[in-house]
Amino acid sequence: xxxxxxxxxxxxxxxxxxxxxxxxxxxxxxxxxxxxxxxxxxxxxxxxxxxxxxxxxxxxxxxxxxxxxxxxxxxxxxxxxxxxxxxxxxxxxxxxxxxxxxxxxxxxxxxxxxxxxxxxxxxxxxxxxxxxxxxxxxxxxxxxxxxxxxxxxxxxxxxxxxxxxxxxxxxxxxxxxxxxxxxxxxxxxxxxxxxxxxxxxxxxxxxxxxxxxxxxxxxxxxxxxxxxxxxxxxxxxxxxxxxxxxxxxxxxxxxxxxxxxxxxxxxxxxxxxxxxxxxxxxxxxxxxxxxxxxxxxxxxxxxxxxxxxxxxxxxxxxxxxxxxxxxxxxxxxxxxxxxxxxxxxxxxxxxxxxxxxxxxxxxxxxxxxxxxxxxxxxxxxxxxxxxxxxxxxxxxxxxxxxxxxxxxxxxxxxxxxxxxxxxxxxxxxxxxxxxxxxxxxxxxxxxxxxxxxxxxxxxxxxxxxxxxxxxxxxxxxxxxxxxxxxxxxxxxxxxxxxxxxxxxxxxxxxxxxxxxxxxxxxxxxxxxxxxxxxxxxxxxxxxxxxxxxxxxxxxxxxxxxxxxxxxxxxxxxxxxxxxxxxxxxxxxxxxxxxxxxxxxxxxxxxxxxxxxxxxxxxxxxxxxxxxxxxxxxxxxxxxxxxxxxxxxxxxxxxxxxxx
Amino acid sequence: xxxxxxxxxxxxxxxxxxxxxxxxxxxxxxxxxxxxxxxxxxxxxxxxxxxxxxxxxxxxxxxxxxxxxxxxxxxxxxxxxxxxxxxxxxxxxxxxxxxxxxxxxxxxxxxxxxxxxxxxxxxxxxxxxxxxxxxxxxxxxxxxxxxxxxxxxxxxxxxxxxxxxxxxxxxxxxxxxxxxxxxxxxxxxxxxxxxxxxxxxxxxxxxxxxxxxxxxxxxxxxxxxxxxxxxxxxxxxxxxxxxxxxxxxxxxxxxxxxxxxxxxxxxxxxxxxxxxxxxxxxxxxxxxxxxxxxxxxxxxxxxxxxxxxxxxxxxxxxx
Numbered sequence: 001x002x003x004x005x006x007x008x009x010x011x012x013x014x015x016x017x018x019x020x021x022x023x024x025x026x027x028x029x030x031x032x033x034x035x036x037x038x039x040x041x042x043x044x045x046x047x048x049x050x051x052x053x054x055x056x057x058x059x060x061x062x063x064x065x066x067x068x069x070x071x072x073x074x075x076x077x078x079x080x081x082x083x084x085x086x087x088x089x090x091x092x093x094x095x096x097x098x099x100x101x102x103x104x105x106x107x108x109x110x111x112x113x114x115x116x117x118x119x120x121x122x123x124x125x126x127x128x129x130x131x132x133x134x135x136x137x138x139x140x141x142x143x144x145x146x147x148x149x150x151x152x153x154x155x156x157x158x159x160x161x162x163x164x165x166x167x168x169x170x171x172x173x174x175x176x177x178x179x180x181x182x183x184x185x186x187x188x189x190x191x192x193x194x195x196x197x198x199x200x201x202x203x204x205x206x207x208x209x210x211x212x213x214x215x216x217x218x219x220x221x222x223x224x225x226x227x228x229x230x231x232x233x234x235x236x237x238x239x240x241x242x243x244x245x246x247x248x249x250x251x252x253x254x255x256x257x258x259x260x261x262x263x264x265x266x267x268x269x270x271x272x273x274x275x276x277x278x279x280x281x282x283x284x285x286x287x288x289x290x291x292x293x294x295x296x297x298x299x300x301x302x303x304x305x306x307x308x309x310x311x312x313x314x315x316x317x318x319x320x321x322x323x324x325x326x327x328x329x330x331x332x333x334x335x336x337x338x339x340x341x342x343x344x345x346x347x348x349x350x351x352x353x354x355x356x357x358x359x360x361x362x363x364x365x366x367x368x369x370x371x372x373x374x375x376x377x378x379x380x381x382x383x384x385x386x387x388x389x390x391x392x393x394x395x396x397x398x399x400x401x402x403x404x405x406x407x408x409x410x411x412x413x414x415x416x417x418x419x420x421x422x423x424x425x426x427x428x429x430x431x432x433x434x435x436x437x438x439x440x441x442x443x444x445x446x447x448x449x450x451x452x453x454x455x456x457x458x459x460x461x462x463x464x465x466x467x468x469x470x471x472x473x474x475x476x477x478x479x480x481x482x483x484x485x486x487x488x489x490x491x492x493x494x495x496x497x498x499x500x501x502x503x504x505x506x507x508x509x510x511x512x513x514x515x516x517x518x519x520x521x522x523x524x525x526x527x528x529x530x531x532x533x534x535x536x537x538x539x540x541x542x543x544x545x546x547x548x549x550x551x552x553x554x555x556x557x558x559x560x561x562x563x564x565x566x567x568x569x570x571x572x573x574x575x576x577x578x579x580x581x582x583x584x585x586x587x588x589x590x591x592x593x594x595x596x597x598x599x600x601x602x603x604x605x606x607x608x609x610x611x612x613x614x615x616x617x618x619x620x621x622x623x624x625x626x627x628x629x630x631x632x633x634x635x636x637x638x639x640x641x642x643x644x645x646x647x648x649x650x651x652x653x654x655x656x657x658x659x
Numbered sequence: 660x661x662x663x664x665x666x667x668x669x670x671x672x673x674x675x676x677x678x679x680x681x682x683x684x685x686x687x688x689x690x691x692x693x694x695x696x697x698x699x700x701x702x703x704x705x706x707x708x709x710x711x712x713x714x715x716x717x718x719x720x721x722x723x724x725x726x727x728x729x730x731x732x733x734x735x736x737x738x739x740x741x742x743x744x745x746x747x748x749x750x751x752x753x754x755x756x757x758x759x760x761x762x763x764x765x766x767x768x769x770x771x772x773x774x775x776x777x778x779x780x781x782x783x784x785x786x787x788x789x790x791x792x793x794x795x796x797x798x799x800x801x802x803x804x805x806x807x808x809x810x811x812x813x814x815x816x817x818x819x820x821x822x823x824x825x826x827x828x829x830x831x832x833x834x835x836x837x838x839x840x841x842x843x844x845x846x847x848x849x850x851x852x853x854x855x856x857x858x859x860x861x862x863x864x865x866x867x868x869x870x871x872x873x874x875x876x877x878x879x880x881x882x883x884x885x886x887x888x889x890x891x892x893x894x895x896x897x898x899x900x901x902x903x904x905x906x907x908x909x910x911x912x913x914x915x916x917x918x919x920x921x922x923x924x925x926x927x928x929x930x931x932x933x934x935x936x937x938x939x940x941x942x943x944x945x946x947x948x949x950x951x952x953x954x955x956x957x958x959x960x961x962x963x964x965x966x967x968x969x970x971x972x973x974x975x976x977x978x
Contacts, residue, residue: 359839366867368908388686395682477682484679507683514689521697532692538700541730542765573837599835600844610733613839616863616904618733619749620844623860624832628748628869629740633733638701640733 093215097206100222101199104235108195112188112236115524116555116589121238122579125190127158128169128238134335135170148339155336159344160351163334164279165243168193185587190238198235201246202226205468208253209475212434216482217396220508221475224389225467227515230460233526241461244281249468251277251284252441255291258318259298259432271321275329282352283465287322289444294437295319358457359613364544366613371452377463383534383545384460385467386515389474396477400435403427442469459527459546478511524556525636537637544612551575551609553634553641558590560632560644565605567593572603574617600624606645621645702731702764706784707738713781713788714760715742723747723756725772727763729868735762746804749861749871751899751969752939757796757976761789797973800893803954804871804969807848807859811889814850814857817882817957825852840905843874843965854878857885862967865907865936870899872969877915877961890954892947893974896926901937903965910934915966916959922952933963944972 078086088095117125134154138145145151155163169190176182177189202222210218225231235242254273258266277284296303299316306314315323331337337344357369362376382390406423407430413420445466448454456462482504489500514532522529527548530540541547554576565571573581573596581596583589600606600621608618622628630643714724724747726735736743739762753759753771758778761769764786775791782788806812814825833845849858860874875883896919901907913933919926919942927942956970 386686387689388683391682391685395679481679481682484676488676488680511683511686514686514693517690518693521693532689532696536693536696536700538696538765542728542767572835575837575839578837598837599832601832601835601847610730612867615867615869616840616842617835619861619863619869620835620841622745622749622869623844623846624835626745627741628743628745629736630733631737633737635734637697638734640730643733643737 093207093210093218094203096210096215096219097203097222098199100206100219100226101201101203104202104226105195105199108198108232108235109188109192111523112191112195113185113589114555115233115236116552117187117577117580117583118237118239118552119550119575119577119580121187121190121552122577122581122583123158124166124169124238125187125583126579128166128173128190130154130157131163131167132170132174135167135174151335151338155334159336160348161240161281162279162330163336164276165193165197165240165281167333169238187238187583187587191236194238194242195235197243197246198226198231201242201249201468204246204250204253205471208249208256208438208468209472212438212472213476214479216504216508217472217475217479219475220392220478220512221468221471223512224386224392224474224515225471227512227519228385228389228467229519229522229526229529230384231464231467232519232523234461234464240281241458241464244277244283245464245467247273247277247280248283248287248445248465249441251287252290252437255318255322256432256434256437259295259316262317264317267317267321268325270318271325272329274322274326275333278326278330279333282348283445286444286448289447290437290440291319291322294433294440297436298431298433355455357455358549359611360457360459360549361544361546361612362456364612367456368613370455372449372454372456374450374452376456377446377449380460380545381463383530383540383543385470385531386518387531387533388511388514389471392474392477392481392511393470394477395480396473396475397439399476399480400438400473404435404439438469438472442466442473457549459549478508481511482507525553525641527552528636528639528641537639541639547610547639548641549575549611551577551580553609554581554607555584555589556634557607557632557642557644560634561591561594564632565591565594568595569593569605570595570597570603572597572600572606572621574607575609575611575614600645604647606647608643608645610640610642618643700765700785702734702785704738706786707734709783710762710786710788711739711742713783714739714762717790718742718760719758721755721757723750723753723759725759725761725769727761727769728765728767731762731764745861745871746802749869751870751872751937751971752897754793754795754797755799755897755971755973757793757798759791759793761787761791763787763789796976797895797897798893798976799897800972800974801887801890802969802971803887803890803956804859804873806887806890807857807873811887812850812857813886813888814852815884815886816852816855816878817884818880822884823853825850825855825857827851840903842905843903843967846874849874852878852883854881855883857883860967862901862937863904864901865904865934867904868937870901870937870967870969872899872901872967874965874967875958876964877958877966879962880960882960883958885956885958887954887956889951890921890972891951892921892944892949892954893972894943894945894948895973895975896942896944896954896970897939897973898929898942898968898970899937899939900929900931900966900968902931902933902963902967904936906963906965907934907936913961913963915961915963917968918957918959919970920955920957921947922950929968931966931968948974 131154134145134150137150158166172192173186173189176192177186183189183192202225205225206218206222208218209221231242251270251273254266255270258270274284274287277287295316303314306312331341359366359368362373363379367373406427409420409423410426445463449456449463485504485507486500489495489503518529518531525537525548527546528537528540530536530545534540535542551574554573571594578596585592585594597603601624606621606625608614608621625645625647627645627648631646632644633640634642634644718724724739724742726732732748736748750756759772759775761772772791775793777789778792779790780787809827815822816825827849828851829848832847834841835844843860843862845856846858846860849856855876855878857873857875859871862870862872862874864870875885877883900915900917902915911933915931916928917931918928921944926944929940929942931938958966
């Protein structure tokens with residue numbers, strides 16, 4: 001260890017001790033609150049990897065400002081290699097998190113070409129192309145771009161959703177496809193920001209897990225979040241679901257940092273981040289449900305005391321920033337709201353408050369309106385999130401609930417001046433109540449789906465914002481499992497630390513194997529995939545769970561189209577959006593010689609995407625073609641996804657035969 | 660903690676420790692299941708072909724073929740081709756079939772065939788082909804769906820007793836779009852009236868199953884009269900009716916009434932209540948059993964446009 005490191009360690013200990021939970025863990029390594037395992041025998045065990053790592057993290061994250069300049073000057077004197085090494089050591093968590101995110105984005109890019117376009121992607125391609133016009137105008141003649149006529153004409157497109165993500169789609173398309181030609185497919189350029197958001201989600205999930213629990217928990221959390229078939233599917237799309245998942249956890253993480261570290265800078269960062277989250281998707285309006293109870297919990301007493309003394313209500317800076325800077329950022333980044341602001345906001349709110357209910361199948365019943373089944377969310381989570389991930393989540397969540405309850409008992413004991421038989425030792429204090437924050441960030445998006453009026457047509461994507469917290473608890477669960485395994489290995493073998501660490505790493509890889517294999521196999525039918533304990537894709541079909549929505553599977557017919565169609569053949573495109581069909585043709589994802597048409601009557605070939613409520617289309621095709629027999633059925637694990645009918649040769653339209 | 664409690668606590672912790680260590684095994688079980696579900700559980704195309712040949716070898720014209728679970732229906736229809744006729748795949752009911760071939764995977768069975776007698780069971784790889792006999796078979800003598808052509812059917816609009824004939828047209832179907840729901844496709848071949856039509860279509864029933872039927876649009880302010888000629892009657896007139904599933908799933912007090920008559924005598928009226936789904940009715944015709952004559956079906960005025968029905972003359976067959 002060099003001199004600078006030694007200096008850092010000294011100063012950081014001082015700094016950390018002022019910060020709360022992590023500081024406690026430095027002073028009391030055996031009773032580390034959020035970083036150390038809570039089981040009694042763990043406390044007696046030799047310092048675990050998690051404890052050592054927590055110490056290292058504290059050293060690398062808690063930078064005392066007073067020493068920064070001196071340190072910088074000393075660091076400048078070092079050779080470049082040592083400086084890079086020191087920088088990497090200081091930023092090791094960011095490097096790990098970003099590394100996981102990068103690998104995942106590369107995986108998404110490598111598989112994007114296989115995945116067709118859903119209906120909503122088609123609409124967003126179209127809206128983003130409009131916005132791109134505006135950006136071109138902005139870069140060429142900024143004055144014109146800010147004229148009302150330009151704004152209203154261009155930003156009217158798809159104004160039921162905020163503009164940030166679609167603007168990123170537009171800019172990505174403009175530069176990464178149009179100008180720099182990095183991507184061959186226009187669609188990949190449109191989709192790329194969504195993929196980067198997924199990378200960001202993994203990065204932040206890792207950081208949160210690593211800083212709240214351990215680096216091992218963070219790594220597992222990020223990996224397990226990425227290895228969910230539904231998440232993997234949505235991460236490919238030029239849509240808002242994965243971006244809002246990323247921004248949801250990023251906003252909560254920023255708020256957590258603001259609460260932990262204090263200062264105007266972090267508070268403003270929380271405000272800006274909340275504004276960006278509002279500008280991503282309307283799920284952000286639920287975030288006060290996370291922040292307000294949490295802030296009340298950690299500041300409530302101080303606020304009450306202050307209010308009684310001064311008759312003024314002190315509001316935490318981060319909340320104040322989110323309530324002021326947040327909406328300002330929201331307005332500033334959405335040109336559609338620059339004119340007729342209030343009526344347009346009202347229109348936006350009304351659109352989502354009175355959104356149409358679309359059809360969705362659940363346990364053999366097609367739901368189309370309230371009341372939504374309360375079991376939908378829990379069953380769908382159990383059916384789509386790999387079971388080992390859910391078991392790890394249960395382990396981690398129960399552990400943290402145990403700590404929370406222990407804290408409650410300790411607090412009650414103190415308040416009532418009583419001694420309870422449990423807990424034997426007071427759990428470590430956590431002034432920022434990280435566990436409560438994580439539980440809120442999990443519970444708030446899920447709780448909405450227990451309300452009878454919440455539409456369920458989006459399947460799992462509408463509560464996707466809960467998944468980072470779920471994954472963080474799963475990471476914590478793995479941490480406990482790994483600690484137990486390490487303890488057993490210490491007890492039963494004479495293996496050294498390194499060997500034991502390898503075993504734990506192998507167990508980690510082994511634990512992730514099933515989620516990886518299941519996720520990889522699900523592509524490009526991510527929405528049809530159900531976890532093996534639910535019987536896989538066929539099990540989902542047996543149970544009457546939704547198999548897909550919004551026609552993205554059309555592209556998977558490409559090999560059949562190429563073999564079995566000829567130039568000029570007309571195809572009834574069914575649930576495929578016209579924009580999606582056109583993009584698939586443009587990018588030669590399906591044979592460019594096909595001509596899409598809007599009804600079976602006009603088509604030589606008709607397709608039907610298998611969903612219960614779409615059976616009507618299937619039967620209408622029978623009426624039109626006079627046959628019940630599809631020529632081809634696209635399947636995933638033997639389950640029909642799309643049926644393809646061909647008008648029988650020589651059969652006049654509508655002449656029923658074969659009755 | 661007392662000295663006695665300590666070993667107990669230790670044992671509890673050890674158990675909990677082992678349990679935690681076993682968590683990764685959940686992943687292993689998941690992996691093994693996944694491997695099975697994506698390989699040996701997937702029915703190969705060849706099994707479907709073998710199943711078709713098994714059925715084809717013994718199939719009689721009146722036999723039913725069905726595929727279970729219902730989600731395999733497209734796969735079955737694809738492989739069985741012309742054997743999966745409209746009347747089999749879009750059947751009104753099971754009673755009209757003397758026997759049924761149930762082609763099933765994953766141990767699934769059709770509950771409507773629960774009381775049927777199993778005659779034979781054959782394996783085609785992962786597929787089970789079961790031949791069953793219907794204990795309450797009612798033989799179809801004449802099926803009005805077969806009579807929807809200008810030679811056997813005349814359709815008219817009746818306004819205050821005044822009949823206005825509807826013409827038979829061979830044209831294009833109407834309906835279909837890239838949004839759902841779309842409603843019943845108006846068939847290309849149909850009788851066209853002022854404000855209505857009659858043609859054979861396939862209804863998506865409230866049960867989400869297909870039902871071949873006459874898409875006969877009730878009219879507001881006028882009745883729709885259909886006269887099927889030269890029909891042979893049996894002991895009863897069986898029929899089924901339904902309205903487009905989207906309409907049916909929101910029940911209302913509305914009804915559609917269809918009145919059947921023959922030899923200038925009333926056979927009976929069936930009232931289809933919105934919300935009941937695909938429903939059957941049976942009207943006795945014992946007094947005209949064996950006779951041949953015109954069957955008249957008249958749909959009373961109604962605002963329910965997407966009405967579809969079928970009717971057959973039948974006779975019970977004792978087994």
